[in-house]
Amino acid sequence: MEVVLEKENINTLDAKGEVLLTILSSLAQDESRSISENCTWGIRRRFETGKHKMSTKRFLGYDADETGKLVINRLQKPIVVRLYQEFLDGKTTDYIKRIFEKEGIKNWDGGTKWQATTLMSMLENEKYKGDALLQKSYTVDFLTKKRTQNKGEIQMFYVEDDHDAIISKRIWECVQLEIKRRKKYLEEHGTNSYSHRPESNPFASKIICGDCSKVFARKGWRSSTGVDRKVWQCSERYKVKGVMGCANRHVEEETLIKAYLMAWNALVENREDFMEQWTEQLQSENLLEGYRAEKFIEYTDGAEPLTQMDTDFMLKTLDHIKVFEDGTLLVVFLDGTEIECKDEEE
Numbered sequence: 001m002e003v004v005l006e007k008e009n010i011n012t013l014d015a016k017g018e019v020l021l022t023i024l025s026s027l028a029q030d031e032s033r034s035i036s037e038n039c040t041w042g043i044r045r046r047f048e049t050g051k052h053k054m055s056t057k058r059f060l061g062y063d064a065d066e067t068g069k070l071v072i073n074r075l076q077k078p079i080v081v082r083l084y085q086e087f088l089d090g091k092t093t094d095y096i097k098r099i100f101e102k103e104g105i106k107n108w109d110g111g112t113k114w115q116a117t118t119l120m121s122m123l124e125n126e127k128y129k130g131d132a133l134l135q136k137s138y139t140v141d142f143l144t145k146k147r148t149q150n151k152g153e154i155q156m157f158y159v160e161d162d163h164d165a166i167i168s169k170r171i172w173e174c175v176q177l178e179i180k181r182r183k184k185y186l187e188e189h190g191t192n193s194y195s196h197r198p199e200s201n202p203f204a205s206k207i208i209c210g211d212c213s214k215v216f217a218r219k220g221w222r223s224s225t226g227v228d229r230k231v232w233q234c235s236e237r238y239k240v241k242g243v244m245g246c247a248n249r250h251v252e253e254e255t256l257i258k259a260y261l262m263a264w265n266a267l268v269e270n271r272e273d274f275m276e277q278w279t280e281q282l283q284s285e286n287l288l289e290g291y292r293a294e295k296f297i298e299y300t301d302g303a304e305p306l307t308q309m310d311t312d313f314m315l316k317t318l319d320h321i322k323v324f325e326d327g328t329l330l331v332v333f334l335d336g337t338e339i340e341c342k343d344e345e346e
Contacts, residue, residue: 090315
């Protein structure tokens with residue numbers, strides 16, 4: 001099909017016209033590249049001086065004023081604060097997601113559906129502590145405008161105290177340390193979930209084998225009298241079908257509950273004996289360690305003995321329970337305190 005460009009006097013079916021079109025296309029592409037490079041240069045110069053504009057369309061907790069500066073959205077701020085607190089209280093982003101959806105808490109677009117990955121990105125976002133890391137992503141193709149995450153290919157710029165914070169720097173750092181701690185925990189104990197649906201299975205991933213350090217799994221057993229029992233045994237015991245793996249003993253869930261309650265009540269009863277440890281931890285360079293000590297001082301102050309399981313409180317306080325073949329149960333709290341119990345069935 002013949003196309004005639006009257007302004008440029010080019011006929012697409014003419015050999016001369018085809019050459020001219022190729023030249024003009026090349027010039028246009030080069031001009032586009034030049035404009036893109038100039039824009040990029042300008043943006044990076046502004047980043048160097050800490051100047052930037054940011055879209056807050058999908059950014060919960062902040063709006064942007066007429067100059068592009070981040071300002072706190074007072075209605076959304078409590079949601080962000082709660083997210084950070086719930087995470088430090090032992091909940092996973094999957095669990096927090098379900099809580100938010102159950103309560104009808106609105107996200108950035110006014111909907112009530114949440115994603116665990118979105119919540120985790122919020123927990124890792126330095127902007128909530130008032131800082132800004134600029135150029136986290138960049139354009140890799142000036143024609144398609146395709147962008148990719150910056151993993152060190154180009155310089156990033158960090159601006160401290162860029163805007164008002166929603167989360168204190170101390171709490172933000174504690175959350176980053178908790179994220180790392182949980183990742184290490186998963187690696188050490190061979191599991192991919194820190195806490196799986198604690199509403200119905202509060203001890204999931206918290207019962208550790210004293211022999212092989214892997215997690216115990218909950219099994220449903222039925223006794224000869226027809227009574228259903230919840231029993232925990234090492235996940236390595238029958239990992240290969242028909243082949244006995246780890247030979248560590250099983251333990252009744254009721255025994256685990258009793259061990260936790262007994263250990264916590266011993267902590268409360270002997271609070272003064274632990275105060276020196278917690279006071280020292282308050283001065284620790286590890287902010288998370290100091291935070292845990294502060295919380296345990298708060299939790300045990302004037303506390304009455306626990307008489308029944310409280311899942312949310314257990315998540316705030318328990319790191320894990322280690323089960324040994326001889327019936328010993330080692331209850332390890334999040335402040336590092338370890339208390340030994342003995343399975344009464346032994």
